Amino acid sequence: MFLDSKKETIIDSIELPKIVKLSENLYGAAFSLMKLLPARFIIDNAIKEGLINKDSVIIESSSGTFALGLAMVCSLYGYKLIIVSDPAMDDNLKRRIEDLGAQVEIMDEPGKAGNFQRARLDRVKELQRQYPNHYWTNQYDNPLNAKAYSLVAHLLVEKLGKIDFIVGSVGSGGSMCGTTMYLRKLFPELYSIAVDTHGSVIFGENERKRILRGLGNSIIPDNVNHSIFDEVHWVEADQAYAFARKLHREHALYMGGTSGASYLVADWYAKKNPNAKGVVLFPDQGYRYQSTIYNNDWLHSNNLFLSELPSEPRIVQYPEEAECGWCRIIWGRRMLEDVKLEGILGK
């Protein structure tokens, strides 16, 4: 009943974010590892519903932190875990997940459409056949992913009271759609801003290789409910990295690149709307990016060092107009099809 009533395992103690004041009207929700929350929530639910037993094999397709969160949960709970991933998963992350006892399979060939998502999902299907006693957590389409964030909504209300806007990156859709949905039960007018990156198909751009990782997607997960968003931003990798550094420099918050992307947008929106109180979600910490985002040599050699911070996004009418640079669109809580259709009719 009370959020802090039991702090026993590492999961219990770190699954919820720390609420940090960033300016007069902006607060950060800084997670150690955000995906731990849906991973724990989904597995707890499977246990409660009798969907898994001690011999069950947990299967998931992930190249990022959901795999890590799930590996921590499965290690503590004692379940066998198989992660299907692709080369986007860095070696340190892979070794850490394996150290937690999980098995990691890296797909080395992209699927027919040229992306790894299809190949990963095909492999998941094979594993499901191979292990009849399995449970596929399926972060992209499992509504429990979004539901887990009701706990974040509760924490935000408990700590901040009335909230006027929320900013966060979208990848599986779980955190932003879940948190927004639950907060809107209390604050129906809450202004919700999604942060994506160019080349992600979630908000109607064409698919291409993404430099900024940890947000966006090459498929549209069921957990993305487009019609909850009031505004969508697309951000470049160098901008996101520069703002991650700013967050560290000015607030001593050591977060990852997606946090930087969200901070860029939230900082801009909060300054433009000084009478609105908002919160921005920071999904993971900076340790994985010590030798990249937090290393100027790496930034320079990859042409990702930004000497001047961007100050204003370009406003676009249709997702196709976005293409590059920091862009925003007034989404207006529309369905993706409606936004696309209006784009076609508008031209």
Next chain:
Amino acid sequence: MQGVFEGNDNVLHRGLVTLPCSFYNTKVIFIPNKSIGEIEIIPRDKTKAVIAAKNTLEYFNLDKIYGGYLIINSNIPLRLGLGSSTSDVVATINAVANAFDIPINEEEVAKLAVKSETASDSIMFDRSVLFAQREAFIIEDFSKKIPPLEIVGFNTDNTGEGVDTLSFPPVKYTEEDIDAFKILRVAIRRAIRMQDPSLIGKVASASSHINQKYLPKYKFNDIEKIASKTGALGIQVSHSGTVMGIMYDYKEKKITRDEKTKAAKALLNEIGFRKIWKFNTKCLEVI
């Protein structure tokens, strides 16, 4: 706020947080008498108060010995959802205990009230609580009063016939509603702790919205528009009656408040509501 909430036993219970209105009250005189075995009551139609008196005598093991005269004086309009019968019942229980000089605590009063009228508001407590109105226990004690509010109240039923609270069957809430009540509970806890009237307004509006699906109030959408047009904190409904209220911040300057409530009254008149009153935690006036 009214809905279903998890108790310490991890089970869902029907519960409510009452909006108190100290202007409306009931005064009860009980005169015990050994020679009449019955409870004689004035006025005659206050049958729930008779049951409450009998239950209280029985609770004190005095029902075999005493009857008595019960005189009820209440200024609360009946059958609108203003809690007139809870007020009668609670005052009666206290009057009976008082007549015999037997101390009785709030929890005991709550149990006797619910036993007497099936479902009660939580007015026997001197502070805000999340009260299981059909089971007579505190689901959560908020330990403080709700922050000061000014309410423009009106009856959404112009026929004036009113309703019987118990004629409403208990609502069957959906999974989604139950999730919403969880965050409403977090919010009302903070609103009372921080004495934040605007957050109380959000909670009351959200609860009104959920319950509108089950016990719809006439012209609900128009009323909501009037609330937002006049700078209200939110709206509140009688969950088993026909009255509604538009809530304003009592800590605002009187001149600002008066402007807002006057505008609300005019707009409510425009959509056909005639009898409109105004109250805060202290007093009431007809406007």
